[in-house]
Amino acid sequence: MTMYMAIRNPQSAVRNAAGWFFGTLTGIASLIVVTMVVIILGNIVVNGAGRISWQFLTRTPEMGMTEGGIFPAIFGTFSLVVLMTLVVVPMGVATALYMHEYAPKRSRLVKVVRLAIQNLAGVPAIVFGLFGLGFFIQFIGRGMDQGLYGGDLHYGQPAIIWAALTMALLTLPTVVVASEEALRAIPQSYREAAYAMGATRWQVIRRVVLPQAVGGILTGAILAVSRGAGEVAPVMFTGAAYFLPYLPTRLNDQFMELGYHVYVMTTQSPNVEETKPILYATVLVLLLLTFSLNFTAIMIRARIRSRLRAGR
Amino acid sequence: MVTMTLEREQKAVPAAAPAVSGPALPPPKLRTENLCVRSSQGEILKSIGLEARRGEILAIIGPAGAGKTTFLRALNRMNDLDPDLRVSGEVFLDGFPVYNADVDVALLRRKVGMVFSVPVPLPMTIFENMVFGLRLEWHAAQALAEAAEAALRAAYLWDEVKDRLHEPARNLSGGQQQRLCLARALALRPDVLLLDEPCSGLDPISTAKIEEALERLKQDLAVILVTNNVKQASRASDRTAFFLFGEMVELQATERLFTTPQDTRTADYISGRFG
Numbered sequence: 001m002t003m004y005m006a007i008r009n010p011q012s013a014v015r016n017a018a019g020w021f022f023g024t025l026t027g028i029a030s031l032i033v034v035t036m037v038v039i040i041l042g043n044i045v046v047n048g049a050g051r052i053s054w055q056f057l058t059r060t061p062e063m064g065m066t067e068g069g070i071f072p073a074i075f076g077t078f079s080l081v082v083l084m085t086l087v088v089v090p091m092g093v094a095t096a097l098y099m100h101e102y103a104p105k106r107s108r109l110v111k112v113v114r115l116a117i118q119n120l121a122g123v124p125a126i127v128f129g130l131f132g133l134g135f136f137i138q139f140i141g142r143g144m145d146q147g148l149y150g151g152d153l154h155y156g157q158p159a160i161i162w163a164a165l166t167m168a169l170l171t172l173p174t175v176v177v178a179s180e181e182a183l184r185a186i187p188q189s190y191r192e193a194a195y196a197m198g199a200t201r202w203q204v205i206r207r208v209v210l211p212q213a214v215g216g217i218l219t220g221a222i223l224a225v226s227r228g229a230g231e232v233a234p235v236m237f238t239g240a241a242y243f244l245p246y247l248p249t250r251l252n253d254q255f256m257e258l259g260y261h262v263y264v265m266t267t268q269s270p271n272v273e274e275t276k277p278i279l280y281a282t283v284l285v286l287l288l289l290t291f292s293l294n295f296t297a298i299m300i301r302a303r304i305r306s307r308l309r310a311g312r
Numbered sequence: 313m314v315t316m317t318l319e320r321e322q323k324a325v326p327a328a329a330p331a332v333s334g335p336a337l338p339p340p341k342l343r344t345e346n347l348c349v350r351s352s353q354g355e356i357l358k359s360i361g362l363e364a365r366r367g368e369i370l371a372i373i374g375p376a377g378a379g380k381t382t383f384l385r386a387l388n389r390m391n392d393l394d395p396d397l398r399v400s401g402e403v404f405l406d407g408f409p410v411y412n413a414d415v416d417v418a419l420l421r422r423k424v425g426m427v428f429s430v431p432v433p434l435p436m437t438i439f440e441n442m443v444f445g446l447r448l449e450w451h452a453a454q455a456l457a458e459a460a461e462a463a464l465r466a467a468y469l470w471d472e473v474k475d476r477l478h479e480p481a482r483n484l485s486g487g488q489q490q491r492l493c494l495a496r497a498l499a500l501r502p503d504v505l506l507l508d509e510p511c512s513g514l515d516p517i518s519t520a521k522i523e524e525a526l527e528r529l530k531q532d533l534a535v536i537l538v539t540n541n542v543k544q545a546s547r548a549s550d551r552t553a554f555f556l557f558g559e560m561v562e563l564q565a566t567e568r569l570f571t572t573p574q575d576t577r578t579a580d581y582i583s584g585r586f587g
Contacts, residue, residue: 105395196497198418
């Protein structure tokens with residue numbers, strides 16, 4: 001009895017109730033997340049899967065987007081993402097290399113760059129779109145037309161190159177942060193060992209740092225790509241077209257884009273009911289595209305990690 | 313390296329070290345003069361002047377924080393990598409001041425090789441580790457293979473790795489890794505070898521192999537061995553310097569330093585009364 005008194009707490013009941021209450025609350029919150037994802041994905045898969053066919057993936061929209069396929073949008077999204085990657089990866093990696101490998105410790109410039117990157121990551125996508133319109137099209141594009149084409153309209157209009165540059169700006173923080181993370185993960189002792197064997201700074205970067213960081217950089221690039229493939233706002237003013245009878249072949253062509261195509265079909269369709277199945281299927285394609293990119297990023301990361309553990 | 317100034321430098325050698333190898337003392341490979349290193353925290357090294365010759369192993373002993381590692385890293389300018397450190401004074405390699413503005417630091421580090429206290433195999437194969445330094449310049453494949461083999465033999469590692477050169481260097485044991493790091497530095501045919509507590513994490517057998525290798529290597533190059541292990545200094549070196557709080561307290565032939573130390577602080581340290 002005395003033993004029992006010693007470990008007995010008169011407030012136990014209250015504490016247990018509180019524990020039960022918060023346990024349940026967090027459980028419910030988690031359950032809501034899962035439910036939402038299941039509903040969203042389930043709805044799209046159930047309604048969209050039946051409409052996906054080879055023809056849907058390879059044909060152009062027809063009959064006011066109530067028939068046909070979405071090939072131009074897939075092609076346009078793909079081209080956009082490739083162009084964007086060509087810009088954002090070298091720029092992002094170079095920035096990360098400067099910040100982590102070249103800049104002196106406690107450099108003012110690095111602080112400013114890091115602050116800028118963080119802020120860039122917080123800017124809403126639509127603002128990037130407006131910036132692209134104002135800066136790339138109105139300022140640079142118009143300027144190019146004035147200077148190179150005697151005022152003829154070539155680049156001073158929405159075009160895939162401007163959309164890609166805008167998107168590159170939007171995804172730049174992702175690449176910079178991922179690359180810097182990758183550089184930080186490389187032990188300083190590797191760099192010192194290479195220096196001690198007479199490597200110059202560039203040789204250290206080229207032969208030790210970059211080969212080790214390539215996995216992390218690739219992960220960042222793919223995350224950027226999957227983000228770029230899904231964003232609509234930055235491209236709607238800068239290059240995406242409502243409907244195009246041709247595929248983009250030059251840098252100053254407009255293009256169709258999956259996300260924008262979804263937006264267009266949702267808001268501008270002449271016949272909402274007939275468009276619906278196509279809309280579902282398009283969204284499903286968009287999701288599959290971004291998911292598979294994310295999945296690739298995860299796979300690459302896992303492979304690189306195990307390779308690093310093996311010390312190759 | 314330039315040897316024009318050799319004669320002048322030779323005369324300037326202080327007679328700090330009693331002859332170990334007879335009266336015909338070879339000119340010092342490496343010599344420091346009034347070498348000081350400061351950080352924002354204060355002085356790390358105070359006016360160190362010593363010289364290292366081919367044919368001898370110079371051991372540097374002293375408690376943690378004595379500046380041994382900083383001294384070693386000042387010799388091949390690894391301290392340049394830390395912007396917090398300020399080096400003053402002179403280091404001469406073959407009489408040529410290595411802190412001169414026109415010195416190519418990368419070339420200097422090839423001439424003054426270094427082995428760290430923790431073995432750092434680069435994340436590549438054994439062979440690629442061996443030829444990493446050579447690959448920074450152009451060499452024929454045959455020359456690479458030959459240099460790798462010769463250096464691995466010199467580090468007493470060849471027999472253990474000759475059949476697995478293309479395995480990741482990480483697969484080696486700690487002692488083998490350290491000998492790989494030694495061999496890797498030797499592949500560049502350095503004039504001076506700096507070892508920063510190379511055996512601190514190794515078993516006695518690996519340690520013995522490294523000491524054996526150094527004993528042979530000293531015929532061709534100057535070896536400076538920083539060690540926490542007083543016994544290692546006494547058995548493996550020809551001269552020993554005792555560092556304390558950034559100062560060189562004493563530099564003697566190893567036998568004399570361990571039998572009749574001139575300074576009471578040295579005596580206290582080697583008899584294990586502190587540090």
